[in-house]
Amino acid sequence: MALFYRTESDAKIRKAETPSTGAPRRFRKTGVVAAAAAVVLALSACGGGASPQSDGGPVELRFSWWGSDKRAQLTQAAIAAFEAENPNIKIKPEYGDWSGYWDKLATQVAANDAPDIIQMDEKYITEYSSRGALLDLSKYEIDTSKLDEAALNAGKGEKGLTGIAAGINAATILANPAVFKAAGVELPDDKTWTWEDFGRISAEITEKSPKGTYGSAAYGTDEASLGVWLRQNGKTLYTSDGKLGFEPSDIAGWWAFLKQLSEKKAVPSASEVVEAEAAPLDQSGLATGKNGLAFWWSNQLPALEKAAGTDLQILRFPSTTGKAADAKLWYKASQFWSASSRTKHPVETAKFINFLANNTKAGEALLADRGVYPNSDVRTAIESKLTPADVKVVKFIDQIKGELGEAPAPPPKGAGAIQEIVKRYTSEVLFNRLSTDEAGKKAVDEMKSAIS
Numbered sequence: 001m002a003l004f005y006r007t008e009s010d011a012k013i014r015k016a017e018t019p020s021t022g023a024p025r026r027f028r029k030t031g032v033v034a035a036a037a038a039v040v041l042a043l044s045a046c047g048g049g050a051s052p053q054s055d056g057g058p059v060e061l062r063f064s065w066w067g068s069d070k071r072a073q074l075t076q077a078a079i080a081a082f083e084a085e086n087p088n089i090k091i092k093p094e095y096g097d098w099s100g101y102w103d104k105l106a107t108q109v110a111a112n113d114a115p116d117i118i119q120m121d122e123k124y125i126t127e128y129s130s131r132g133a134l135l136d137l138s139k140y141e142i143d144t145s146k147l148d149e150a151a152l153n154a155g156k157g158e159k160g161l162t163g164i165a166a167g168i169n170a171a172t173i174l175a176n177p178a179v180f181k182a183a184g185v186e187l188p189d190d191k192t193w194t195w196e197d198f199g200r201i202s203a204e205i206t207e208k209s210p211k212g213t214y215g216s217a218a219y220g221t222d223e224a225s226l227g228v229w230l231r232q233n234g235k236t237l238y239t240s241d242g243k244l245g246f247e248p249s250d251i252a253g254w255w256a257f258l259k260q261l262s263e264k265k266a267v268p269s270a271s272e273v274v275e276a277e278a279a280p281l282d283q284s285g286l287a288t289g290k291n292g293l294a295f296w297w298s299n300q301l302p303a304l305e306k307a308a309g310t311d312l313q314i315l316r317f318p319s320t321t322g323k324a325a326d327a328k329l330w331y332k333a334s335q336f337w338s339a340s341s342r343t344k345h346p347v348e349t350a351k352f353i354n355f356l357a358n359n360t361k362a363g364e365a366l367l368a369d370r371g372v373y374p375n376s377d378v379r380t381a382i383e384s385k386l387t388p389a390d391v392k393v394v395k396f397i398d399q400i401k402g403e404l405g406e407a408p409a410p411p412p413k414g415a416g417a418i419q420e421i422v423k424r425y426t427s428e429v430l431f432n433r434l435s436t437d438e439a440g441k442k443a444v445d446e447m448k449s450a451i452s
Contacts (some may be wrong), residue, residue, distance in 0.1 A: 009112040009154045011402035031438045048211050055089065057346045061331050062409040064094040065119035065335075066101035071369050078365035082355045109133055114340035116349045120163050122154060122333055123411045123419075126242075129162035130413055135339035136160030140350030143315040143358050150407040153303030154333045157410065164357050167371025170225045170297040170397060173216075183208040196258065198293075198318040202266035205292045215286050217294035218267040220258050220395075221277055223419050227296050228317050229254045231328035231405055240371045242412030244447055252440030255429045262430060270430035277423070282307035285446040298396055299334055299371040302389035316403075328405035333396070417450035434437035 032084040065075060072095050079091045086251040094115055096104070102124070108114045109128075120128065128134050138161040144152055145348035147169055155163030173190075180187050183205045188392035188420060202215025209215075220227040225236040233253075235243030261267045268276060268285070276285055281300070285291030296304065298314060305312045319326040337353045339346065356362050368390040373379040379394065386394065411418075434442070 013372050029168040030107075033230045038384070057293060058090070059088060060090045060092055061117060061343075061345060061349055061352060062092045062115040063117040063352070064101075064105065064115035065368075066096060066098045066428050067119075071095075074366050074369050078356060078362045081359075081361040081365055082352055085355075085361075086351065089352065104136070109340075112342060114342060114347060116340055116343040116373050117352060118338045118340060119166065120336040122336070123415050125155065125163050125336055125338065126157055126410055127413045127416065129157050129159040132159070132341055134159065134162035135343065135346055135349070136162060136342045137164060137299045137339065137350060137353065140346060140354075142350055144280045145333070146329055146358065146377050148374050148376075150404075151333045151374050153194045153407060154422050155336050155338075163338045164353055165333035165335075165374040166337050166356070167299060167334040167368070168331045168397065169329060169334045169371040169393075169398060171228055171317065172296060172396070173293050173315045173317060174286055174300075174301060174304060175315055176286055176289060176291065176308060178312055179209065179213065181206065183213075183292070187313065188315065188318075190318075192322045193318045193411050194322045195318045195320060197258075197322075199261055199264065199266055202261065202293060203264040206265045207432075213264045213290050213292075214231060214268050214285070216261070216272045216290050216428075217276065217291045218258060218261070218426075220255065220430070221273070221423045222295065224297070226254055226422060227249065227316075227408060228328060231408070232317075232320050232326060236408060237418075238412055238415070240407045240409045242409075242451065245409070246444075246445065248437070248440035248444045250440075251443060252436040253404050255426065255436040256265050258426070259429065259436065270397055270427070273430060274427065285416050286312070296369075297332070298393050299368065302368070302387060305389045314392060315327065316400065324400075325403045325405075327398055327403065330407050333374075340416070361390040361450070367401075368393060386398075396400055412451045414451040416446055421446050421450065 001229060046358055061077070065071070072093070075095070076093060079093060085092060097410065103119065105114070113135065118134075125134070136159060142164060143206045144164070147165060151165035151168045155161055155165060175187060177187060185201060187206050189203055198216070205215030208214065208354070222232065223237060230237055230246050230250060233250065235250050239245045241252065251434070258267070267273070281287065281303055284304070284307070286294040286296070287304050289308070293315075301312060301314060316324055317327045317329060319328075323433065337356055339353065343349050356366070356376050360378055360381045363382040364385060365374070368386055372394050373382065383394065421443055425434070425439040429436055429439050
């Protein structure tokens with residue numbers, strides 16, 4: 001079994017290949033590439049997989065996820081509900097913050113010590129499943145009839161159904177109405193606004209606000225907003241056969257518009273963008289009232305609203321035409337429930353995943369922490385228990401259903417490096433160290449190398 005060095009972070013481990021990392025806390029936090037991940041995923045050549053048999057005796061399953069303390073509390077409540085119905089199955093929780101999750105998982109997989117149930121991210125599910133690390137859940141009794149089709153398909157690949165969506169969300173722009181009001185600027189009509197409107201409104205807010213307050217946070221430290229931009233211009237981030245779906249000129253145009261926004265002071269300066277990138281969610285420009293608009297995933301609204309201490313509003317992305325359907329949004333699986341292909345208890349593991357996906361008691365425990373519940377029946381059953389902020393998100397997800405574009409191709413192997421490449425070259429452009437064309441050529445070359 002031969003493995004090969006691919007990324008700069010793996011320079012000390014030249015015979016290993018990297019599983020990628022990233023689950024967006026917000027768009028710009030998605031691309032933390034785990035160096036230790038370089039040592040893993042040689043699974044398919046290292047031995048046998050799971051047996052579909054179970055003896056029905058007492059079983060302990062390990063369940064690994066990343067997230068906040070609140071997520072841990074909610075998830076453990078769901079575990080307790082499952083164990084009450086299945087006294088012979090005990091779930092051992094293993095959780096931590098995002099920064100160390102992928103390094104730890106990579107090491108566990110390499111040591112043949114992976115958790116039975118794994119919270120997986122869209123960017124990396126192909127990487128892990130293609131190496132034989134994840135169980136094909138279609139071979140077990142998991143009901144998928146009530147799941148959103150696009151979210152369900154996101155968990156499918158050449159190795160079968162290796163992930164069940166834990167939640168669905170959408171790329172959005174969130175607005176702080178208090179900032180708009182203080183500047184005397186009206187909130188946009190998100191069904192009709194264009195990118196030109198976005199730039200004009202953002203610059204006007206900056207002009208009419210105290211120094212240090214900007215109309216919008218900058219995009220460019222993420223690949224989600226790049227994906228929206230590309231889709232609106234007839235391109236895609238990835239193709240169905242695992243290649244880049246755009247050319248250097250396409251991403252150069254994306255950066256050229258960002259440069260225009262920066263020159264008009266519609267978004268923060270380059271140094272302020274770097275500073276904002278390092279800030280935690282509760283210190284973000286939107287939460288502190290320093291940005292009128294910002295790029296976030298829909299399921300992040302509740303935490304941001306709590307941090308801001310004021311109502312926030314969910315907006316569709318602007319489009320090139322001023323038509324809502326041309327925003328080309330899509331439903332994204334916020335995370336997946338996956339299973340190790342080497343679990344000794346695949347039947348029980350699948351039973352737990354089926355519970356998380358389809359049982360109302362699981363929904364009552366988890367609520368909307370991982371996004372809007374993909375099971376439509378559970379979503380309806382728990383609506384009365386959701387917070388007002390969560391209800392906003394559910395309503396937005398329902399509102400855009402008829403406007404969605406075609407679901408994007410899943411990220412290929414190596415896609416975990418893309419976020420960091422985007423972020424790095426955005427900085428080069430904003431600091432005027434590279435032209436948009438130069439950055440486009442260099443970035444695309446690196447991206448092609450990462451996913452080749």
